[in-house]
Amino acid sequence: MLKYVSQRLFYTVLLLLLVSLSVYFIFDLLPVDPARLVCSKNCSPALLRDTRHKLGLDVSVIEQWLRFLQGLFIGRDYGVAAAAIHCPAPAFGYSFSRHECVSTVLSHAFPVTLSLAVLAFILWMTVGVSLGVLAARKKGSIFDRVSTVFVLIGTSLPTFLTGVLVVIFIILKFNLVDPLEIGNWSNPLTDPIGWLQTFIWPAATLAFAYAATYTRFTRSNVIETSSEDFIRTARAKGLSEKVILRKHTLRAALAPLVTLAGLDFAGLLGGAIITEKVFGLDGLGGISIEAVTSSYDLPIIVGTTIVASTFVVVANLIVDITYAFIDPRVRHA
Amino acid sequence: MSTFLEVKNLHVSFPTEDGAVLASNDVSYSVALGETLAIVGESGSGKSVANLAVMGLHNPQRTKISGSAILHLPEGPIDVLSAPNETVRRLRGKAMSMIFQDPMSALHPFYTIGDQIAEAWALYNEGSKADGIKRAVEMLDLVGIPDASKRVHEYPHQFSGGMRQRVMIAMALVNNPSLLIADEPTTALDVTVQSQILRLLADLQKEFNMAVILITHDLGVVAEVADRVSVMYSGRVVESAPIDEIFYNTTHPYTRGLLNSIPRVDNNGIGTRLKAIPGQPPSLISVPKGCAFEARCEFASHVSGGLCHAVNPDLVEKAPSHFGRCHLTGQQVIEIANQNNGVK
Ligand SMILES: Nc1ncnc2c1ncn2[C@@H]1O[C@H](COP(=O)(O)OP(=O)(O)OP(=O)(O)O)[C@@H](O)[C@H]1O
Ligand code: SF4
Ligand SMILES: [Mg+2]
Numbered sequence: 001m002l003k004y005v006s007q008r009l010f011y012t013v014l015l016l017l018l019v020s021l022s023v024y025f026i027f028d029l030l031p032v033d034p035a036r037l038v039c040s041k042n043c044s045p046a047l048l049r050d051t052r053h054k055l056g057l058d059v060s061v062i063e064q065w066l067r068f069l070q071g072l073f074i075g076r077d078y079g080v081a082a083a084a085i086h087c088p089a090p091a092f093g094y095s096f097s098r099h100e101c102v103s104t105v106l107s108h109a110f111p112v113t114l115s116l117a118v119l120a121f122i123l124w125m126t127v128g129v130s131l132g133v134l135a136a137r138k139k140g141s142i143f144d145r146v147s148t149v150f151v152l153i154g155t156s157l158p159t160f161l162t163g164v165l166v167v168i169f170i171i172l173k174f175n176l177v178d179p180l181e182i183g184n185w186s187n188p189l190t191d192p193i194g195w196l197q198t199f200i201w202p203a204a205t206l207a208f209a210y211a212a213t214y215t216r217f218t219r220s221n222v223i224e225t226s227s228e229d230f231i232r233t234a235r236a237k238g239l240s241e242k243v244i245l246r247k248h249t250l251r252a253a254l255a256p257l258v259t260l261a262g263l264d265f266a267g268l269l270g271g272a273i274i275t276e277k278v279f280g281l282d283g284l285g286g287i288s289i290e291a292v293t294s295s296y297d298l299p300i301i302v303g304t305t306i307v308a309s310t311f312v313v314v315a316n317l318i319v320d321i322t323y324a325f326i327d328p329r330v331r332h333a
Numbered sequence: 334m335s336t337f338l339e340v341k342n343l344h345v346s347f348p349t350e351d352g353a354v355l356a357s358n359d360v361s362y363s364v365a366l367g368e369t370l371a372i373v374g375e376s377g378s379g380k381s382v383a384n385l386a387v388m389g390l391h392n393p394q395r396t397k398i399s400g401s402a403i404l405h406l407p408e409g410p411i412d413v414l415s416a417p418n419e420t421v422r423r424l425r426g427k428a429m430s431m432i433f434q435d436p437m438s439a440l441h442p443f444y445t446i447g448d449q450i451a452e453a454w455a456l457y458n459e460g461s462k463a464d465g466i467k468r469a470v471e472m473l474d475l476v477g478i479p480d481a482s483k484r485v486h487e488y489p490h491q492f493s494g495g496m497r498q499r500v501m502i503a504m505a506l507v508n509n510p511s512l513l514i515a516d517e518p519t520t521a522l523d524v525t526v527q528s529q530i531l532r533l534l535a536d537l538q539k540e541f542n543m544a545v546i547l548i549t550h551d552l553g554v555v556a557e558v559a560d561r562v563s564v565m566y567s568g569r570v571v572e573s574a575p576i577d578e579i580f581y582n583t584t585h586p587y588t589r590g591l592l593n594s595i596p597r598v599d600n601n602g603i604g605t606r607l608k609a610i611p612g613q614p615p616s617l618i619s620v621p622k623g624c625a626f627e628a629r630c631e632f633a634s635h636v637s638g639g640l641c642h643a644v645n646p647d648l649v650e651k652a653p654s655h656f657g658r659c660h661l662t663g664q665q666v667i668e669i670a671n672q673n674n675g676v677k
Binding site for chain 1: 388390422423424425426427430431433435438439440441442443452453456457488490491501504505
């Protein structure tokens with residue numbers, strides 16, 4: 001087990017290095033010159049060269065990447081001499097359009113994204129798993145059919161549509177939330193009500209699609225597991241249906257959900273671009289989309305991409321280790 | 334010997350879109366404590382369906398069951414087919430136990446062997462988890478698993494097929510059931526392991542004076558361990574007799590076909606060719622009104638007036654405690670068989 005974990009850890013680090021390197025190569029290939037954007041209209045060749053140096057773009061991609069790695073560990077100075085700005089470790093870069101270290105931007109955006117992800121996760125897991133289990137237990141009933149419709153709607157409606165519908169009806173039409181308060185950040189520890197007001201609707205929008213998928217997944221897993229031989233064995237022993245469901249069926253049926261849930265949650269930690277955009281939240285998704293579409297803020301894009309992929313890669317590791325604890329066949333393999 | 338289980342006129346059918354599948358058609362059999370009843374028949378003849386009905390393991394929403402299955406318990410007889418679900422559940426594992434064909438998938442992959450046996454024990458016994466594990470070790474010892482106190486903490490995938498079937502037997506017997514139904518317990522195992530498991534079952538039966546129902550499609554297996562045999566064909570019992578009667582005094586053409594399809598050792602295999610019965614059993618959805626075996630029966634032409642096609646024969650006593658379902662008498666069947674052999 002220890003060998004397995006350390007091996008996986010090694011590959012995780014390797015993978016992250018590769019991901020960040022590819023991000024640098026991809027952005028090098030893009031037909032956008034960030035230096036030209038930053039130095040704007042009245043740009044002389046000298047000024048452009050100067051800006052390029054300031055942004056650290058006057059060296060090869062590999063070297064840019066190495067400097068980035070170095071900055072992650074020991075921090076980094078941007079600009080020259082007196083005008084230099086110091087970003088402490090972990091320095092992801094400096095956003096010249098926001099005049100802030102990328103790490104500062106990320107540290108403000110992340111709590112927003114985390115709040116959205118956690119709330120959505122709780123909602124969709126509760127709804128998805130319980131609907132799925134109930135539908136499986138009452139297979140073929142009216143309830144099961146209603147849940148099938150829910151699954152169909154949830155999986156086919158895109159988030160931007162449900163999001164806009166939620167905004168129009170719940171927020172603007174029924175005034176359940178003050179339109180001016182949309183997207184306002186409140187600290188969940190000091191102002192839990194305000195936090196909930198900000199996040200409940202975007203989280204519900206996001207959770208809707210996931211809950212539908214999880215309902216379907218749970219339902220089919222429970223049905224499939226119920227016809228396993230070991231469930232018949234449990235029944236032949238004389239166990240009650242309640243115990244069979246709880247200890248035998250769900251244990252086996254929900255184990256694969258750990259993997260799915262871990263990866264989905266990690267994916268959201270990188271930012272829910274559409275939902276954040278629709279609800280005007282300044283999370284990782286919100287700032288990424290802005291950096292891509294309006295300000296061409298490459299350091300921000302690099303930063304959010306790397307943070308998002310780190311979450312996914314690390315989640316993969318955690319999920320695999322967790323699964324090995326759940327399923328002895330994996331543990332002993 | 335006192336009869337423990339008495340199945341009478343058991344009908345089991347499964348409603349499907351194409352019509353009801355009548356998988357068990359007026360089936361009766363019984364087994365006494367200390368006795369082994371073998372139920373033999375081709376795949377699909379309804380052996381499992383009948384016994385799953387006795388155990389109450391059919392999905393009640395998708396199965397129609399009628400008839401009776403009386404368990405003669407010390408506290409009085411009870412019909413498990415009409416008793417409430419909860420009552421039958423409390424008989425499972427205690428009064429009656431069952432083991433299944435495929436030991437590879439019959440154990441929960443996420444729990445240790447010990448946990449799974451202890452869980453069965455805890456249903457009918459007071460005691461701590463540790464007591465349950467201790468009992469599990471005893472049971473594993475009993476069924477011949479070496480190093481039981483260590484292996485009790487291992488998971489199913491760490492056991493071989495034969496060892497898993499031993500685990501299943503240990504689990505089924507942990508509460509000293511009076512009836513053990515073994516549904517093709519050795520089919521998935523290789524030949525040497527098969528005979529070990531059968532011997533183990535026979536030993537345990539003596540030790541605990543259990544009633545055992547051994548389901549198999551292999552008459553060779555039956556010869557070693559059974560006291561009586563019921564032969565099933567297409568959802569019906571077609572012959573039922575003590576073991577020697579079946580082997581040396583067969584009254585039914587189908588049983589004869591089954592016997593011809595196993596290698597015999599009594600003449601060193603010389604001169605006997607293995608003969609599978611040609612053809613397929615009829616559909617269980619539109620049950621023929623005549624004898625279900627008619628289409629495949631070499632003897633049908635010896636019955637006059639198309640009787641085999643028109644009328645399904647009753648199960649009648651052909652000789653003392655020897656029942657058969659055929660329009661021919663036992664004597665006629667033997668004579669015709671001898672004639673046929675003579676011609677060849
Ligand atoms: N739940 C069910 N729904 C519909 N048909 C079923 C169901 N269970 C069993 N059957 C049918 O009933 C018939 C008898 O099945 P059963 O499992 O009792 O056969 P078997 O004698 O045990 O055969 P095998 O040796 O293959 O185990 C088969 O034709 C089978 O397809
Ligand atoms: S009743 Fe007729 S068809 Fe059926 S087994 Fe006897 S001889 Fe064959
Ligand atoms: Mg069967």
